[in-house]
Structure formats: C-alpha cells, structure tokens
Amino acid sequence: MAWDNERLLDEEADEWLSSWGYTASNLDHEGFVVDKTLLRDYCKSPPKPTEHVGGYYMSVMKRNTPVTKLSHSYSALKQFDNCPKQYHMQRITKEIKSSSNEASIYGERVHEQLEQRLKGGKLTPETIKYEELCQAFESGDGELLVEQELCLNKDLVPTGWWDNDAWLRSKLDVLKLNGTTAGIGDWKTGKYRPDFFQLELFVLQVFKHYPSVQKIKASFIWLKDMKLDSKTYQKKQEPALWNKFFARVQRIEAAAEASNWPAKPSGLCPWCPAKHICEFARI
Ligand code: SF4
Numbered sequence: 001m002a003w004d005n006e007r008l009l010d011e012e013a014d015e016w017l018s019s020w021g022y023t024a025s026n027l028d029h030e031g032f033v034v035d036k037t038l039l040r041d042y043c044k045s046p047p048k049p050t051e052h053v054g055g056y057y058m059s060v061m062k063r064n065t066p067v068t069k070l071s072h073s074y075s076a077l078k079q080f081d082n083c084p085k086q087y088h089m090q091r092i093t094k095e096i097k098s099s100s101n102e103a104s105i106y107g108e109r110v111h112e113q114l115e116q117r118l119k120g121g122k123l124t125p126e127t128i129k130y131e132e133l134c135q136a137f138e139s140g141d142g143e144l145l146v147e148q149e150l151c152l153n154k155d156l157v158p159t160g161w162w163d164n165d166a167w168l169r170s171k172l173d174v175l176k177l178n179g180t181t182a183g184i185g186d187w188k189t190g191k192y193r194p195d196f197f198q199l200e201l202f203v204l205q206v207f208k209h210y211p212s213v214q215k216i217k218a219s220f221i222w223l224k225d226m227k228l229d230s231k232t233y234q235k236k237q238e239p240a241l242w243n244k245f246f247a248r249v250q251r252i253e254a255a256a257e258a259s260n261w262p263a264k265p266s267g268l269c270p271w272c273p274a275k276h277i278c279e280f281a282r283i
Contacts, residue, residue, distance in 0.1 A: 070256060073169045074198045077248050080255070082268055087252075088261035089274050096273040107189040110223065111147075111173065114187060118146045118174065130223065137185065142178030147171060150205040156242075158209050170205045177213070182206050184218040194220055194229045200241050203233045 080087040089095045100108075113127040117134050137144060150172060152158060153165040161169060174185035184202050199218040206216055219230040233241070255261055263280035275281040 070252060071167050071169065072249055072252070074201050077197075077252070078195070080252050081248070082266065083264040083272070084255055084261040085263040085278065085280070086272055086274055088255075089278075092256075092261075095277070099273045101271070103190060110189050111187055114173070115147050118144065133221065133226075137174055137176065140176075140178075142176045142183075145172075145175040145177065147173060148175050150202075150209050152205065152208055156208055168201075168205070170201050172202050172205070175206065177210060180212055180214040182210065182213045182216045184216060186218075186220050188220050188222045189224065192222055192225070192227075196229075196231060197244070199231060200233070201245065204238065204241055204245065207235060207238050 076087070076091060079090070086096075090098060110127055113124055114130060114134065117123045117127070117131075118137065123131055123134070148171070149161045150158070150170050151161045151163070151166045152168045153163075154167045156168075159165050159167075172184055173187045174183075176183040176185075184199065184206065186199065186202070199220070203216050203218055206213055214235045215232065217230055217232045219228050221228055263278060265280045265282040267282070269275055269278075269282040272278065272281065275283050
C-alpha cells in the first residue's frame with residue numbers, strides 16, 4: 001500500500017490498520033485512538049517503506065497514545081491512588097492483567113455462595129456459618145436485590161453496564177429497598193481495612209438509580225470476624241459526596257491529559273502483576 005505523505009486520509013490509515021488486523025473502532029475500544037498527526041509528521045521526512053511506517057505507527061500507539069474513554073469504579077480509583085503506573089499499564093495500555101491469588105479466589109467463591117443463597121439456593125459447608133446473616137437480610141420489609149450492577153454515564157444518568165456511555169460502575173453485593181430508605185451490604189473476606197469511600201460510591205449510585213430513596217444505611221460486613229461497620233447517609237449529603245468523587249476523577253483525567261503516570265513503589269509491589277517489568281518495583 002502506498003502512503004501519500006501530504007494527504008494522509010482517514011481511509012488510508014484505516015486500510016493500513018486493517019492490514020495489521022486492527023480497525024479504528026477496535027483500537028478505540030481498547031482505549032487507544034488512531035493518532036494520525038504523529039504518523040503524518042513522521043511521514044513528512046524522506047518517504048519510508050510501508051512496513052517501517054506501520055511499525056512506527058503501532059509502537060507510537062502502544063507507547064503513548066491519548067486515552068479516548070476513561071471509565072471509573074472504586075477499584076480503578078483505588079488502583080490509581082496506589083500506583084498511577086500500574087493503573088496505566090492495566091487499564092490503558094493493557095500490558096498487564098490483574099492476577100488472582102489464594103485470598104481473591106476465596107473471596108470470589110464466598111461471594112458467589114452468598115449470592116446463590118440470597119437468590120434462593122443453599123449455602124455450602126464452607127459458608128453455612130453465614131446462614132443467620134442471610135436470614136437477617138431477608139427479614140423485614142422491602143425488596144432484596146443481590147449483586148446489583150449499577151452504572152451511570154458522565155451526566156450521572158443511569159445507563160447499562162456494557163453500554164458505550166458507561167462511565168461509573170459499582171457492583172453492590174446486597175441492596176435492600178424500602179420506600180424512602182435503603183440498606184447496602186458489602187461482604188468483606190479480607191483483612192480489616194475499611195475505606196468508606198467505597199460505600200459512598202455505592203450510596204451515590206443508589207441515590208441516582210432510586211430517586212425516592214432519602215436515607216441509606218451502608219455497611220461493610222467483615223465475614224471472618226462477623227463484624228459490621230455501618231454509616232448512614234442522607235440525601236442532602238449527596239453534593240458533597242459527588243465533589244469528593246469528582247476530585248479523585250479529576251486527578252486521573254489530569255494524568256491522562258498530561259500522559260503522566262508516575263510509579264509509586266510501595267509495600268504493594270510484591271503483589272503487582274507488573275513487578276517483573278517495572279524498573280521501580282520494590283520487591
Ligand atoms: S511494581 Fe510497584 S511501582 Fe511498579 S507498577 Fe507495580 S505497584 Fe507500581
């Protein structure tokens with residue numbers, strides 16, 4: 001395929017990409033944009049063989065292309081706070097994938113068993129000790145919802161989990177709706193490290209998805225110790241909670257804008273999936 005160095009049309013770029021098995025749309029889906037300006041600048045100097053140009057183009061896109069779509073969740077915001085470099089490698093360039101370990105596999109298994117139980121199934125010998133807890137959620141008035149996937153778009157309007165405009169996603173383990181009040185429960189199988197910001201995001205989702213709700217009691221349920229950490233939130237607190245959330249999102253958007261994802265080595269590095277390729281890893 002011949003490149004016109006003076007007039008690099010979108011169609012040409014798309015055609016070239018498709019010869020590599022990519023399309024502009026699937027690159028966009030992966031969080032990359034087709035940056036034709038970079039390629040055009042490169043092509044201005046003496047003409048280069050197609051393979052050379054294409055290789056350069058792909059490496060530029062992989063290295064430092066701007067982000068087209070950022071979406072957020074509690075775990076993404078927490079990951080950015082822990083280490084922006086890890087966030088970038090996992091969520092933007094996708095060089096690394098989150099890895100599971102014994103604790104996370106156990107956590108997922110317990111969550112699944114509790115979900116099945118609250119949907120009418122039975123607990124297993126491993127989780128039968130939580131039967132009373134499940135009954136407590138089932139008792140009393142109101143509608144019990146399990147593993148609710150709540151998603152908002154950038155205008156804070158409810159949208160589908162996999163819709164193109166999905167912007168803020170939260171999965172609620174247990175949600176009890178009762179008129180103007182609601183209860184949220186989040187199962188915890190790990191070490192005791194309460195971060196109420198997570199509950200605040202759940203609360204914000206419920207206020208948006210269920211506008212009649214005025215008061216929410218949100219709880220972490222620490223399953224190992226059978227302990228509860230609860231806080232009650234009123235609808236009038238919503239603007240302040242959104243401001244807190246926006247401040248954290250703003251930090252990520254500023255990093256994306258500046259393409260600045262500094263490493264933040266810490267005691268978490270030994271569990272980082274990038275530890276073998278990160279020159280800053282503290283292991
Ligand atoms: S190894 Fe440490 S510094 Fe490097 S990306 Fe992972 S968490 Fe960040």
